[in-house]
Amino acid sequence: MADLGRAALVTAFLLLVYALVAGSLAAWQKRRRLAESAQNALLAAFGATLIASAVLLAALARHDFSFQYVADHTSHELPLGYTLTAFWGGQEGSLLLWLLVLTGYSVAAVLTGRRAGREVLAWVVPTLGLVGTFFAMLLVFVASPFATQAAAADGAGLNPSLQNPYMAIHPPMLYLGYVGLTVPFAFAMGALLARRTDERWIVATRRWTLAAWAFLGVGQLLGAHWAYVEIGWGGFYAWDPVENAALMPWLAATAFLHSVMIQEKRGMLKVWNVLLVVLAFCLSIFGTFLTRSGIIQSIHSFTQSSIGPWFLGFICLITAASLALIFVRLPLLRSKTRLESLVSREATFLYNNLLLVALALTILWGVVYPILSQAVTGEAATVSKPYYNFFLHTFGLPLLLLMGIGPLVAWRRASLRALGRTFLWPLGAAVIAGIALLAAGAGSSRIGVVAYTFSVFVLASIALEFARGTAARKALGGVGWGGAFSSLVARNRRRYGGYVVHASVVLLAIGVTGASAYQTVHEARLKPGQSMSVAGDRLVFRGYETKTESNHRAIRALVDVYRGNDYLGRYKPGKNQYFAEDQVSNEVSIRHDWLTGGDLFLIADQVNANGSIDLKALQKPLVNLLWLAGIVFIGGSLIALWPDAREARRLAERYADGVVRI
Amino acid sequence: MTAALVVGAVLAVACVVLVALPFLREPAARDDRLTSPDELEQRRLSLAEERDRALATLKELEFDHRTGKVSDDDYRRLVGPLRQQAAQALRALDLRAEQAADERVPTRG
Numbered sequence: 001m002a003d004l005g006r007a008a009l010v011t012a013f014l015l016l017v018y019a020l021v022a023g024s025l026a027a028w029q030k031r032r033r034l035a036e037s038a039q040n041a042l043l044a045a046f047g048a049t050l051i052a053s054a055v056l057l058a059a060l061a062r063h064d065f066s067f068q069y070v071a072d073h074t075s076h077e078l079p080l081g082y083t084l085t086a087f088w089g090g091q092e093g094s095l096l097l098w099l100l101v102l103t104g105y106s107v108a109a110v111l112t113g114r115r116a117g118r119e120v121l122a123w124v125v126p127t128l129g130l131v132g133t134f135f136a137m138l139l140v141f142v143a144s145p146f147a148t149q150a151a152a153a154d155g156a157g158l159n160p161s162l163q164n165p166y167m168a169i170h171p172p173m174l175y176l177g178y179v180g181l182t183v184p185f186a187f188a189m190g191a192l193l194a195r196r197t198d199e200r201w202i203v204a205t206r207r208w209t210l211a212a213w214a215f216l217g218v219g220q221l222l223g224a225h226w227a228y229v230e231i232g233w234g235g236f237y238a239w240d241p242v243e244n245a246a247l248m249p250w251l252a253a254t255a256f257l258h259s260v261m262i263q264e265k266r267g268m269l270k271v272w273n274v275l276l277v278v279l280a281f282c283l284s285i286f287g288t289f290l291t292r293s294g295i296i297q298s299i300h301s302f303t304q305s306s307i308g309p310w311f312l313g314f315i316c317l318i319t320a321a322s323l324a325l326i327f328v329r330l331p332l333l334r335s336k337t338r339l340e341s342l343v344s345r346e347a348t349f350l351y352n353n354l355l356l357v358a359l360a361l362t363i364l365w366g367v368v369y370p371i372l373s374q375a376v377t378g379e380a381a382t383v384s385k386p387y388y389n390f391f392l393h394t395f396g397l398p399l400l401l402l403m404g405i406g407p408l409v410a411w412r413r414a415s416l417r418a419l420g421r422t423f424l425w426p427l428g429a430a431v432i433a434g435i436a437l438l439a440a441g442a443g444s445s446r447i448g449v450v451a452y453t454f455s456v457f458v459l460a461s462i463a464l465e466f467a468r469g470t471a472a473r474k475a476l477g478g479v480g481w482g483g484a485f486s487s488l489v490a491r492n493r494r495r496y497g498g499y500v501v502h503a504s505v506v507l508l509a510i511g512v513t514g515a516s517a518y519q520t521v522h523e524a525r526l527k528p529g530q531s532m533s534v535a536g537d538r539l540v541f542r543g544y545e546t547k548t549e550s551n552h553r554a555i556r557a558l559v560d561v562y563r564g565n566d567y568l569g570r571y572k573p574g575k576n577q578y579f580a581e582d583q584v585s586n587e588v589s590i591r592h593d594w595l596t597g598g599d600l601f602l603i604a605d606q607v608n609a610n611g612s613i614d615l616k617a618l619q620k621p622l623v624n625l626l627w628l629a630g631i632v633f634i635g636g637s638l639i640a641l642w643p644d645a646r647e648a649r650r651l652a653e654r655y656a657d658g659v660v661r662i
Numbered sequence: 663m664t665a666a667l668v669v670g671a672v673l674a675v676a677c678v679v680l681v682a683l684p685f686l687r688e689p690a691a692r693d694d695r696l697t698s699p700d701e702l703e704q705r706r707l708s709l710a711e712e713r714d715r716a717l718a719t720l721k722e723l724e725f726d727h728r729t730g731k732v733s734d735d736d737y738r739r740l741v742g743p744l745r746q747q748a749a750q751a752l753r754a755l756d757l758r759a760e761q762a763a764d765e766r767v768p769t770r771g
């Protein structure tokens with residue numbers, strides 16, 4: 001079976017090389033059948049990658065330890081679910097997943113991207129072929145998942161921190177996001193190569209960008225929740241380089257989603273938009289490089305490997321070629337219109353873009369600096385939490401504020417009188433909230449008060465936007481309040497879906513602020529029967545219980561929680577000892593308070609031989625708003641992504657003569 | 663092993679056929695040019711984008727006015743030039759359509 005997997009990968013590689021070479025030739029010489037043939041090669045490459053993936057999946061399911069990959073990442077005792085998710089648990093498998101998603105996306109993008117125009121599409125195919133060729137080359141020549149060996153009696157097992165239900169969903173979500181950013185990149189490059197810098201490439205990739213960005217956002221939140229419940233250190237985001245690697249392209253894509261609206265509405269920022277697409281794509285490749293090269297110390301870097309230089313070379317090639325192409329095509333990217341006023345919706349979008357890119361680049365510097373210092377001085381400098389937190393506060397808080405200001409400001413220009421009228425309620429709500437917070441004793445954290453005051457301002461501004469929009473729609477007549485509201489959202493899905501996403505970001509900000517600025521931590525060594533207190537809750541340690549599962553031995557501390565005289569329940573933090581992997585993992589216990597949105601988070605830091613425990617307890621106010629934010633984020637993204645028949649008709653009419661056959 | 667070999671061979675043949683399909687379907691195509699929009703079509707697309715942009719801006723202004731983000735004075739000052747812009751884009755598109763129609767009508771001898 002390994003031979004079939006290898007053959008399928010070699011076939012995919014050859015097909016992608018063909019899509020690159022024949023596609024370039026076809027676009028260059030304007031040869032229709034050759035262009036169609038290159039497009040078909042992409043389709044066939046997807047089929048071949050699908051077969052390679054099926055072979056690996058079958059080998060995992062059968063515990064075929066003659067596959068080195070299967071032996072390295074699974075064991076007989078590993079439950080079937082985790083055995084299958086080991087597909088992306090190691091380097092070779094996750095590269096195969098990259099290629100599978102990329103070829104799948106390529107087929108779908110080419111089949112649905114006809115609006116970009118035939119000459120643009122002809123260049124999109126070789127661009128996608130180039131990216132695919134790189135990953136197929138790695139899989140065939142550098143990191144094959146089909147390397148074989150004499151079948152071992154048992155495998156090495158899966159890293160314990162990967163034995164979590166989130167393993168089934170978090171990595172695929174991130175990959176759908178990372179790889180999805182290839183599509184807008186390919187269309188942007190296609191448009192530049194074909195000298196067609198009108199809006200067609202944007203129209204063709206609008207939903208792709210939004211979908212990739214949404215997947216990346218959801219993937220990160222799932223990762224944060226995974227870290228929260230599994231890793232056992234009491235947090236959800238550690239500014240780990242690999243976590244940052246997913247955040248950076250998401251920030252760049254967020255900037256693009258905003259600035260592209262300026263191009264659509266005003267014909268401005270064409271160069272900036274292409275640059276953002278290139279930045280987002282390069283950062284997504286850089287993220288894969290960080291995760292898979294082993295160049296950095298990270299909880300996500302499972303292996304040291306030789307693929308780093310290949311990735312570095314590819315990133316340099318892509319960046320240099322893209323920037324050179326943008327430079328050559330600059331005359332075609334000039335805007336006819338200019339910013340009319342610094343107080344306008346366009347201007348707030350521009351400020352938001354500058355802040356998002358500045359945040360992404362400072363994070364990039366924080367990730368790259370230790371690598372550079374290691375290369376230059378031989379010692380890796382450490383860039384830690386205070387650096388990132390400083391820039392998060394510096395750029396993040398103004399960004400939060402801008403989310404509330406933007407919707408209140410008119411397009412083109414806004415007068416002071418109109419601004420005074422629209423800002424009155426949100427500003428009033430924010431001032432009242434700020435005073436109330438100070439009165440309630442929240443002043444212990446200045447950043448916390450500022451973040452919460454801004455959050456109230458943004459929520460009030462969003463609510464006002466919905467209310468005023470619904471009232472304006474109702475005033476046109478013919479509908480009641482409900483009808484006016486649904487008509488308002490249905491006619492402007494991207495705008496109102498965007499507002500819902502903004503609301504989710506506010507929930508996220510509230511959750512993060514509560515869990516970090518107002519967190520209470522208490523640690524103590526307790527013998528059975530002894531107790532400790534944290535934020536008003538009394539924790540009594542009763543002793544241990546142990547249990548043996550198929551692949552691990554679990555030891556749990558029994559901790560009874562009381563608030564005053566009320567018994568709130570028994571919680572069981574502890575540790576798992578995995579047999580095959582010979583590793584110990586922390587298993588935390590969390591008490592959710594759905595009424596307040598806070599958590600009591602218990603960690604068995606140390607299980608002592610004399611029967612005592614080193615118990616760490618964290619009281620995290622409002623932390624559950626983070627996960628609620630994820631649900632609201634998905635809702636907002638779906639509203640924005642939902643097909644709009646009216647818009648589709650308008651675009652069909654606009655591009656009626658330009659839609660093509662290939 | 664044999665099954666793997668057969669699947670591999672079928673995969674290779676299927677891929678070759680799929681890639682060669684455009685040439686198998688049209689071995690001697692009369693027109694193999696990958697046509698792109700001519701100057702006129704490019705102009706039409708550009709005008710259509712301008713028209714849509716102008717109409718969308720006008721719609722935004724109306725909406726911003728109704729929701730109180732644009733004052734009556736600002737609205738009166740801004741709406742005139744925007745309507746003119748939209749009308750110009752519409753006129754240019756109509757003119758271009760007439761020109762295209764004229765080019766399509768054969769001249770009578």
